[in-house]
Amino acid sequence: MMEFLYNGSILVVDLESRACEERPFPQGFAASALGGARANLALLREFPQAGLALGSGPFTGLPVPGACLSVATWREGGSFTHTPLHLFAGVELKLSGFDFVVVQGSSAEPLYLWLHDGIADLEPAAGLPRDNWEAVDSLRRELGEDLVQVLIAGEGPCLGLGYWASADRVGLGRAWREMGLRAVCARGLGILDAADPEGFAGACADLVGEVRASLPEGRHGLEGILGLLRGKDCDYPLPLLHRRRSCFACPYDCNDFLKTEEDPSLMGQEGEEEPGMLLTDARSLGLLEEAGADLREGVRLLRWASRLGAFPAGAAKAGTQAAEEELLAAGPEGWEREEGPFSSWAPPLPLPGGADRKERQALGYTLGICPLLMMLSPALTPQALCDLLEKGMELEISPEELVGLCVEAAG
Amino acid sequence: MRPRARVPLRAGDGCVRGTERKDEHMPISIDPLKCTACALCEEACSFHRDEAFSLLSSSIMLYRAQEKKDYLGLILKLEDSLVLGKAEGVERAKIGELAAKGGGGASAKPILIREACDGCEGLEVPWCVRFCPTGALQQEVG
Numbered sequence: 235m236m237e238f239l240y241n242g243s244i245l246v247v248d249l250e251s252r253a254c255e256e257r258p259f260p261q262g263f264a265a266s267a268l269g270g271a272r273a274n275l276a277l278l279r280e281f282p283q284a285g286l287a288l289g290s291g292p293f294t295g296l297p298v299p300g301a302c303l304s305v306a307t308w309r310e311g312g313s314f315t316h317t318p319l320h321l322f323a324g325v326e327l328k329l330s331g332f333d334f335v336v337v338q339g340s341s342a343e344p345l346y347l348w349l350h351d352g353i354a355d356l357e358p359a360a361g362l363p364r365d366n367w368e369a370v371d372s373l374r375r376e377l378g379e380d381l382v383q384v385l386i387a388g389e390g391p392c393l394g395l396g397y398w399a400s401a402d403r404v405g406l407g408r409a410w411r412e413m414g415l416r417a418v419c420a421r422g423l424g425i426l427d428a429a430d431p432e433g434f435a436g437a438c439a440d441l442v443g444e445v446r447a448s449l450p451e452g453r454h455g456l457e458g459i460l461g462l463l464r465g466k467d468c469d470y471p472l473p474l475l476h477r478r479r480s481c482f483a484c485p486y487d488c489n490d491f492l493k494t495e496e497d498p499s500l501m502g503q504e505g506e507e508e509p510g511m512l513l514t515d516a517r518s519l520g521l522l523e524e525a526g527a528d529l530r531e532g533v534r535l536l537r538w539a540s541r542l543g544a545f546p547a548g549a550a551k552a553g554t555q556a557a558e559e560e561l562l563a564a565g566p567e568g569w570e571r572e573e574g575p576f577s578s579w580a581p582p583l584p585l586p587g588g589a590d591r592k593e594r595q596a597l598g599y600t601l602g603i604c605p606l607l608m609m610l611s612p613a614l615t616p617q618a619l620c621d622l623l624e625k626g627m628e629l630e631i632s633p634e635e636l637v638g639l640c641v642e643a644a645g
Numbered sequence: 646m647r648p649r650a651r652v653p654l655r656a657g658d659g660c661v662r663g664t665e666r667k668d669e670h671m672p673i674s675i676d677p678l679k680c681t682a683c684a685l686c687e688e689a690c691s692f693h694r695d696e697a698f699s700l701l702s703s704s705i706m707l708y709r710a711q712e713k714k715d716y717l718g719l720i721l722k723l724e725d726s727l728v729l730g731k732a733e734g735v736e737r738a739k740i741g742e743l744a745a746k747g748g749g750g751a752s753a754k755p756i757l758i759r760e761a762c763d764g765c766e767g768l769e770v771p772w773c774v775r776f777c778p779t780g781a782l783q784q785e786v787g
Contacts, residue, residue, distance in 0.1 A: 425695065427698075439689070477715055482683060501733050
């Protein structure tokens with residue numbers, strides 16, 4: 235049976251027996267579990283021995299504004315945490331052919347999981363370099379593709395999104411290493427179908443325009459986020475700014491590439507091989523600025539943290555003079571706010587119209603939309619999302635029901 | 646997973662396929678420095694091609710292979726040429742020239758086997774222009 239907006243496939247990985255088993259969605263799974271955090275919870279309850287689920291949302295990988303997200307749900311004791319996987323990692327996971335990946339067991343020998351074109355392989359990872367950047371380069375060479383997305387567990391506690399920092403605030407990197415899982419690599423050229431393709435595409439295009447128009451005027455990059463938080467402009471990163479990048483399908487360009495090793499205005503392919511760092515984490519940049527850190531030294535510190543797998547905000551708090559051991563021991567330093575099971579990566583932005591932060595997070599984490607964009611744009615209304623679910627997967631659901639189902643994932 | 650066609654690159658795909666028409670109309674203009682690499686244009690174009698969504702079949706492709714350098718751009722396939730929306734400026738290359746020179750890397754090769762941009766013939770505004778959130782893509786009239 236064709237699944238709309240999904241591949242219709244769940245992968246169950248057992249690290250101990252090194253077995254990968256693909257299962258089709260159970261009847262009605264997409265309609266009841268929806269996706270992302272909510273579906274991950276359902277799967278982890280079905281597989282009580284499993285500690286990790288990676289799950290996409292119904293909109294992940296589709297041209298819905300901000301639909302870059304897959305979610306890593308981690309079980310620790312009786313509780314669960316959800317970490318958003320943004321940039322292009324969440325999309326490639328889905329386009330690899332697997333909507334959900336459940337991981338159980340552990341391996342004494344480090345392994346990596348390679349997902350591509352509906353095929354899953356577990357491969358030895360013992361030979362990978364300790365440094366995360368070198369390990370990513372090595373994996374991409376081995377797999378023959380420079381667009382392979384790599385979730386990498388390094389020396390430190392924080393999971394890496396390729397070269398850059400993830401939204402991990404719970405120490406997924408350390409947890410994966412303890413399971414014997416060094417990396418998950420994904421590359422996919424899958425095709426996703428909508429129930430009403432023309433209607434879905436048109437509604438997506440209209441919503442992109444509405445979201446763009448709803449974003450705070452004149453705000454860009456991480457400095458725009460920090461500016462919104464403080465109610466005044468933030469120019470701190472601008473002297474080293476090369477370009478700003480969006481995650482997949484996002485109208486807001488919240489990632490700043492800062493060049494520390496060459497003139498940031500150089501646009502060509504020549505020059506340094508590793509001229510700088512893509513900053514994906516507003517908290518770490520804000521902490522550096524508050525500490526009065528030299529920007530260039532601060533970005534170099536964050537690059538080092540990323541290579542080690544240290545928490546970026548923890549590294550920023552440790553300071554530019556910190557030794558390696560201090561970076562590895564640094565805590566996540568999330569925003570000082572109760573987040574429940576969701577990562578405290580998304581800043582506590584003032585929400586337009588008195589929207590509920592928990593609801594916005596829950597919608598994003600379940601449907602596959604970046605929680606930061608959910609905070610930024612009031613145009614992503616439950617009604618608009620219900621309309622897309624109807625056109626995309628023939629799911630008739632009211633905005634109240636949708637919010638209620640998503641909030642269940644918040645516990 | 647819906648099966649996808651595996652189309653191998655043939656020897657001819659790496660070679661010049663004829664003479665570039667100097668007056669070849671470019672239905673879309675590219676301002677590369679406005680691009681933030683969201684890939685909505687790729688998704689939109691794939692819908693125009695397949696009535697489905699992927700990063701496989703579009704006539705426009707995001708070049709994002711040199712991640713550590715933050716070097717990115719857009720490649721648009723026309724009938725006889727490629728439009729390279731590079732950060733240094735927009736260039737035209739004959740079909741095959743990019744691969745023959747070793748430019749673009751492995752990631753640029755798939756564009757050679759895709760269909761050429763038709764400007765979404767019959768539509769008032771091409772899908773990629775409609776989706777582009779930054780104005781990096783604009784419709785060329787005439």
